[in-house]
Structure formats: structure tokens, C-alpha cells
Amino acid sequence: MAQTQKRTQVAIIGGGPSGLLLSQLLNLAGVDTVILERTSRAHVLARIRAGVLESGTVDMLHAAGVADRLLAEGHSHAGCVFTDDDLMVRIDFAELTGKSVTVYGQTEVTQDLYAAQDALGTPILHEVADLVIHEPTSSAPYLTYTHDGQTARLDCDYVAGCDGFHGVSRQTIPVDRRTEFERVYPFGWLGILSRTRPAHDELIYANSASGFALASMRNANLSRYYVQVPLTDRVEDWSDEAFWDRLRACLPRDIRAALQTGPSIEKSIAPLRSFVCEPMRWGRLFLVGDAAHIVPPTGAKGLNLAVSDVFYLHQALISALKSGDTSGIDRYSDRALARIWQAMRFSWQLTNMLHRFDGEDSFAAQMRKASLMHLSQSETARRELAENYVGLPF
Numbered sequence: 001m002a003q004t005q006k007r008t009q010v011a012i013i014g015g016g017p018s019g020l021l022l023s024q025l026l027n028l029a030g031v032d033t034v035i036l037e038r039t040s041r042a043h044v045l046a047r048i049r050a051g052v053l054e055s056g057t058v059d060m061l062h063a064a065g066v067a068d069r070l071l072a073e074g075h076s077h078a079g080c081v082f083t084d085d086d087l088m089v090r091i092d093f094a095e096l097t098g099k100s101v102t103v104y105g106q107t108e109v110t111q112d113l114y115a116a117q118d119a120l121g122t123p124i125l126h127e128v129a130d131l132v133i134h135e136p137t138s139s140a141p142y143l144t145y146t147h148d149g150q151t152a153r154l155d156c157d158y159v160a161g162c163d164g165f166h167g168v169s170r171q172t173i174p175v176d177r178r179t180e181f182e183r184v185y186p187f188g189w190l191g192i193l194s195r196t197r198p199a200h201d202e203l204i205y206a207n208s209a210s211g212f213a214l215a216s217m218r219n220a221n222l223s224r225y226y227v228q229v230p231l232t233d234r235v236e237d238w239s240d241e242a243f244w245d246r247l248r249a250c251l252p253r254d255i256r257a258a259l260q261t262g263p264s265i266e267k268s269i270a271p272l273r274s275f276v277c278e279p280m281r282w283g284r285l286f287l288v289g290d291a292a293h294i295v296p297p298t299g300a301k302g303l304n305l306a307v308s309d310v311f312y313l314h315q316a317l318i319s320a321l322k323s324g325d326t327s328g329i330d331r332y333s334d335r336a337l338a339r340i341w342q343a344m345r346f347s348w349q350l351t352n353m354l355h356r357f358d359g360e361d362s363f364a365a366q367m368r369k370a371s372l373m374h375l376s377q378s379e380t381a382r383r384e385l386a387e388n389y390v391g392l393p394f
Helices: 015-030 041-046 056-064 068-073 091-096 106-120 168-172 240-250 253-258 302-323 328-356 360-376 379-390
Strands: 003-006 010-013 033-036 073-075 079-083 089-090 101-103 127-132 140-148 149-155 158-160 178-196 204-208 211-219 222-230 265-280 286-289
Touching: 003 091, 010 015, 010 204, 015 033, 015 091, 015 106, 015 302, 056 101, 056 302, 068 106, 073 168, 073 328, 079 360, 089 091, 089 204, 089 360, 089 379, 091 204, 091 379, 158 168, 158 302, 168 286, 168 302, 178 204, 178 240, 204 240, 211 240, 222 240, 240 265, 265 328, 302 328, 328 379
Parallel strands: 003 149, 010 033, 010 158, 079 204, 158 286
Antiparallel strands: 073 101, 079 089, 127 140, 140 149, 178 222, 178 265, 204 211, 211 222
16 A cells, blocks of 8 residues: 655644644644544534633633634633532632633634634644554654555654543553553533523532532523433433433522423533643653543533643744744643643542532531532632632643
């Protein structure tokens, strides 16, 4: 079988939002990229993910020139609500930090980035198979892969692994040269999307005797809801009626009374885990986003952490390729990990504060109530939560 050979400055493995954003920023700075994605574009755009964007993420999308639709259709939120069966506490982001978050679906971000990359003419290869990263610790790394029935080789200066938890990039780093930290939680989130009016104009994080629930939204007529379920549950075990009954049981009385229900248009169960791989660099290979770290969705940090990785990496690559300054390359892993571990701590803290754990005693439930009471009484506690929620500085 014939082999085609090409060259680019940065080979990007993964056509999700982190890979697309990195490519967009590099292209705008005059750096050539090629994106290789193992699935189809339709499959990438069918992924349903969270849509709470930190202020820094919004700034990055502006810098990338892909924020027009976000400005027109995104919903700025100046706060969110934490509640249990007895108490509701609003965290006022604007008052406590001067910032806000924006609700805009990850699928929409990905669509905007695809449109921008198409306009720039960036090569994006979908349904790439048999991809192997060669000689990442040399000065001349390259990739081999199969595309459209042909084997191909792509030479490059650097490789960005934006290919997720199950991708080849992290596995390319020798096992004895990486350390992995993991916490698997004994529950998941059953989520549905419904064409209904949101239960509240801001996100509600509910801790109740019936377990955790989250009331979120995509827009004024599209709601996203989650409830805590055992990992052994399957989507087929939950009818729409059973889901709505559980959600009502978790929400405060006033919110419950105004809840609009309807048929689900998407339903899935997401397991919760915390995962970090160190280091995030192996020679000229760099890990970005889910390839290096997974956070439970409780703190809304998944996409936002990937964007902060892109922030550090795009600066480092531009400096290295344009001026020969490799100091950013050398610091990338340490800079990214410092922020990642702070987000891990925040997500872990919220997960423990809001969920029931199997086999827990009555003391654990009282501690969750005490944590919410502390938030209601302490401006310092609310400010610390708000600062982490809207996003720590890059």
C-alpha cells in the first residue's frame, strides 16, 4: 500500500474543542497545524457535554475569534444556588469576584471552532486509524496512520495530544516515566436534556435526603438536569417519569412546584472520577485536556481546564517556533499542573459536600448540612467558592 508523506509544524491529535482551539490560536499566529481525529465530524458534534464556561475560557474564545455566536446566544450567569432540604444559599459571583460564568453548550463551542478552522483552511483529517507517535523525544517526531485507505506519515516539530482519556498520546509516554493519580467515585450522574423551561434562572446544586441533583440549562427553552445514581444503574432502568420523580424529591419545595417536565431528548449516565497524569510533556509530545486529567463534573471544570492547558501551550509553541525561546515549553507541564490540582481540589470538595456515599454514617450527612450552613453565614466561604467557580487566573 502506498504511503503519503506530509509535514507540519504542530500535529494535533484529537478534533474536539481543545484540539480545535489550539489549532485556531496557532494558525492565527502563523503556525501551521494538521488535526487528526479518529472519529467522524458528526460523532464529535454529537457529544453532549457540560456548558458552563469560566470567564477565562470566554476570553480565550474571544482571542480565537470564535465568540460571536457565544455573545448572541450564551447566557451570562452572575451566580448559582446551593440547597438542601431546608436551606437555599445563593453564591453571587458578580458581587464576590466581579466576574460571571456563561452557559453555552460545549457542542456549540465545537461547532464554532470547526467553522473557524474551515474558514482558515486547516487540514482536519477524520476517521484516522492506526495512529502511532514516533520518536517524541527526538528533534524530529512524526506520526504514522491510516486515512482513506492509505497509510501516511506526518512529520512535525511538535505533537499535541488532545485525544482524550482513551487516546494514544498518554499511552505513548513510558509507564515508568509517568505517574497517574485517580479517585473513582461510587456513583454516577444520570442526565437528561428536555425541551422545557429551566427550573430556575441560575444553576441549582441540590443536596437532599434523596441524593444529589443539578438543575441546569442550555437556553431558555432547553433544560439539562442530573440526579445521582449508583454505578450499577443503566439508562434503561430509568423512565422519564422515574427521573422527574427523583428530581422533584431532590429540589426545594418552591422550585419543585414550578418544575416543567416533558419527554427527554437525550439521556445518559456519566461516571464520576478524578484523574491526573504527570508529567504532561514527553520530549516534544504534550498532553492537553482529558488526555492528562479528568474531573468530576460537579465543579464544571472539564472543558475549562482543557482551555487553560491550551492557553499555556499555545503561548509556549508560538515562542518556540517563532523566536526559538523554549522556556515556555520547559515550563508547560508544571504551569498546567499547578492550576489543574487547584481545580481537582475544588471539584473533589464540592463532590464530597453534595453527594451521599454508600455506607456513610449519619455524621456525614450532618457535615454536608454544616458545610451549607457555613456558606450561608460566611462571606469569606462564599467568596472562596465563587473565585474557584468562575475560574482561577491562568
